Amino acid sequence: MAVKHLETEETHKGFKGGETGCGFDTTEHPSHWENTSSKITCDKNGCKN
Numbered sequence: 813m814a815v816k817h818l819e820t821e822e823t824h825k826g827f828k829g830g831e832t833g834c835g836f837d838t839t840e841h842p843s844h845w846e847n848t849s850s851k852i853t854c855d856k857n858g859c860k861n
Contacts, residue, residue, distance in 0.1 A: 816848045823850045825859040833858035 813827045815838055825833035828845045832838065834856035838845040852859055 814848050815845050823853045825852050
């Protein structure tokens, strides 16, 4: 599953309502995130590998 940050258009490993692979908490600003099936674009540890 992937989650997209709507302001930066960056896609992370994880899901809305949890934490991304690189450590962002998607519950902090839930309106900024949406679940997606898009390719992960984040290059940080935890998302890319």
